[in-house]
Amino acid sequence: MSVYRTRESEFYVGYHEKAPPATGRFVRVVVGVIAVACVVVPLGFTAAQRPFSTATFEFGSLRELSGFVTRDPVPMLRVVVGYAQGEAVVVSLPLLAPGKFGGARVLDAIEKMIDPSIPPVLSQEVATLEVTLRGTLVYHDGKTLFELSEGEETPVSVDVLAEGALPKVKVESLGRTTLRGEIVDSKCYFGVMKPGLGKPHRSCAIRCISGGIPPVLMVRNAEGDADYILVVGPEREPVNERILDYVAIPVEVEGELERFDDWLLIRTDPASGITPVR
Amino acid sequence: MSVHYRAVQWNRQKRIYDACIVGGIVAFLAVFVLAHRALHPEATTETVLIRGTATLALVMLHGILAIGPLARIDRRFLPFLYNRRHLGVAMFLVAAVHGVLSILQFHSLGDEFPLVSLFTSNTQYTSLADFPFQPLGFFALVILFFMAATSHDFWLANLSPRVWKTLHMFVYLAYALVVMHVMLGAAQRDSSPWLVGPLAAAMLGLVVLHVAAGRRETRFDAGSPSETPDEGFVDLCAIDDIPEDRAVTACLGDERIAVFRYDGKISAISNVCRHQNGPLGEGKVIDGCVTCPWHGFQYLPAEGRAPEPFTEKLETYDVRIDGDRVLVNPTPHPEGTARPPAVIRERDVPEERS
Ligand code: HEM
Numbered sequence A: 001m002s003v004y005r006t007r008e009s010e011f012y013v014g015y016h017e018k019a020p021p022a023t024g025r026f027v028r029v030v031v032g033v034i035a036v037a038c039v040v041v042p043l044g045f046t047a048a049q050r051p052f053s054t055a056t057f058e059f060g061s062l063r064e065l066s067g068f069v070t071r072d073p074v075p076m077l078r079v080v081v082g083y084a085q086g087e088a089v090v091v092s093l094p095l096l097a098p099g100k101f102g103g104a105r106v107l108d109a110i111e112k113m114i115d116p117s118i119p120p121v122l123s124q125e126v127a128t129l130e131v132t133l134r135g136t137l138v139y140h141d142g143k144t145l146f147e148l149s150e151g152e153e154t155p156v157s158v159d160v161l162a163e164g165a166l167p168k169v170k171v172e173s174l175g176r177t178t179l180r181g182e183i184v185d186s187k188c189y190f191g192v193m194k195p196g197l198g199k200p201h202r203s204c205a206i207r208c209i210s211g212g213i214p215p216v217l218m219v220r221n222a223e224g225d226a227d228y229i230l231v232v233g234p235e236r237e238p239v240n241e242r243i244l245d246y247v248a249i250p251v252e253v254e255g256e257l258e259r260f261d262d263w264l265l266i267r268t269d270p271a272s273g274i275t276p277v278r
Numbered sequence B: 001m002s003v004h005y006r007a008v009q010w011n012r013q014k015r016i017y018d019a020c021i022v023g024g025i026v027a028f029l030a031v032f033v034l035a036h037r038a039l040h041p042e043a044t045t046e047t048v049l050i051r052g053t054a055t056l057a058l059v060m061l062h063g064i065l066a067i068g069p070l071a072r073i074d075r076r077f078l079p080f081l082y083n084r085r086h087l088g089v090a091m092f093l094v095a096a097v098h099g100v101l102s103i104l105q106f107h108s109l110g111d112e113f114p115l116v117s118l119f120t121s122n123t124q125y126t127s128l129a130d131f132p133f134q135p136l137g138f139f140a141l142v143i144l145f146f147m148a149a150t151s152h153d154f155w156l157a158n159l160s161p162r163v164w165k166t167l168h169m170f171v172y173l174a175y176a177l178v179v180m181h182v183m184l185g186a187a188q189r190d191s192s193p194w195l196v197g198p199l200a201a202a203m204l205g206l207v208v209l210h211v212a213a214g215r216r217e218t219r220f221d222a223g224s225p226s227e228t229p230d231e232g233f234v235d236l237c238a239i240d241d242i243p244e245d246r247a248v249t250a251c252l253g254d255e256r257i258a259v260f261r262y263d264g265k266i267s268a269i270s271n272v273c274r275h276q277n278g279p280l281g282e283g284k285v286i287d288g289c290v291t292c293p294w295h296g297f298q299y300l301p302a303e304g305r306a307p308e309p310f311t312e313k314l315e316t317y318d319v320r321i322d323g324d325r326v327l328v329n330p331t332p333h334p335e336g337t338a339r340p341p342a343v344i345r346e347r348d349v350p351e352e353r354s
């Protein structure tokens, strides 16, 4: 005959003041083990984390930068950092807005704010203005971006420059090419989020690029160093909405490679020029 | 237990339990954050908090799922079971911090409403490798929310224990969703075996525990008495097989019956506690009441019901004593039917025991 019977002499009742002695001892041992796990598990997990990038977002520290604004190929502030052989050396900072937006909306707002006596300043014509803007730096691996603070705060000063006072944009065609890499959103990758690339970050990158943040193709060479190439359309127009399906996965991009001041860019038609690689 | 509901009925052990939960959560997160400060100073605070709460919630979920089978295998784990719902609510809160921070970090301040973006940013729903893993976490969190919200006995009574129990079985679905959430998300970021390895080991551990606990049950079901019934009565065991104030449990027909010996008497009641189906046969008679081993609900064995003012009722069974044998009729009386216990006379029990 086999029926089931409880053999323990102790009986635990949760609402009694104390657990029976042997049960209490056992529970204390298990709680001790759990306490050790509360230290060992997070330590082990931390030690096993992949290293984080050294990208920087100077959150909370506002700077004022002066330069020339252009919207071509993407909204940028061109800052003259010096002169070499009588020519201006320009560093171009792609412009960002707070949140998951590109800098275009801040430029739009600035244009609306500007003194009406200044000639209409739409798109490329802003380039004839020297402006001082306020914002926060984002930088990594030799590239710097500028998150403009929104609202009245942003433009500090706007001056109309005489024709010819502008440093010329240096554009150099590097020919038709195919590059393999990952399209990242420049704001997160260059500092705002870690990791700012790869699968876990994918939906965020899609949101950011959809909001106008310049997409950048990151290409790693055999040594592990990266090149960063702005991705634009055949006429250098934004293609953000058309590349969302190719973000944060390995892709091949085929198009015209150009040097544009200190940035590389690739002019491609996403429909035919970008293919996922598996 | 069932007359009126207080938010939580506090007692000393519950307070200790909750203090341990809070202490554990604080310690885990503190170590996680400080270790990152030391080893990964470049990590952003948001990422550290998102990952810390995620890892902690995952660890807690494993603990919660392990307590049930552990308590069946070794009854000394019962104190962990007693307030498991507190652990469940705490785990939900930790997971919710992870989920909310993730939605803020990855979806807010953009050109789409965050909860819409959660589902529409990554649209590769037909791909396995690129599958949007965040909605999986979202659905797991929704399930955990419903379980945390209904964890109180108020809901248990109002939903009926069966519905409640079914609802709480969804924790396994939530677990499966979380595993997919990790495998299709973070695991694809870290190719290192340090995330997938421990997770796989923990999954395997849970399966082994559940199988081991389940095998104890089936062995017990298969080994139930098959003696020829005598006027419907089945010879169950000797009187002395039942320790004083304890029970033997038998599976007769479809019913699990707990047969208690107490106070010179023997009564048989359903083995299934009306609270959360706890095994009453593993309980004990305290102050004349059968006390459930899980959360301590009490029943008068001869009445088939909880003592006033409580209202839970159990099926009762007829018991007979024949010589030193205990016979039980497996036909149940409706819940709450009082049945006179079989009285043990002096000569029913052999003098000498070996
Ligand atoms: C709305 C619900 C949720 C969202 C939006 C969400 C989002 C995310 C995201 C974006 C990551 C990747 C983080 C990174 O790589 O830094 C992640 C990782 C993770 N999530 Fe969730 N999650 C949710 C719910 C949950 C729930 C309910 C759990 C389980 C308890 C969970 C457990 C985890 C774990 C264990 C990881 C891996 C930790 C790591 O990053 O190493 N998540 N989640």
Ligand code: FES
Pocket (backbone or CB within 6 Å): B273, B274, B275, B276, B277, B278, B279, B292, B293, B294, B295, B296, B297
């Ligand atoms: S199952 Fe909770 S007291 Fe019996």
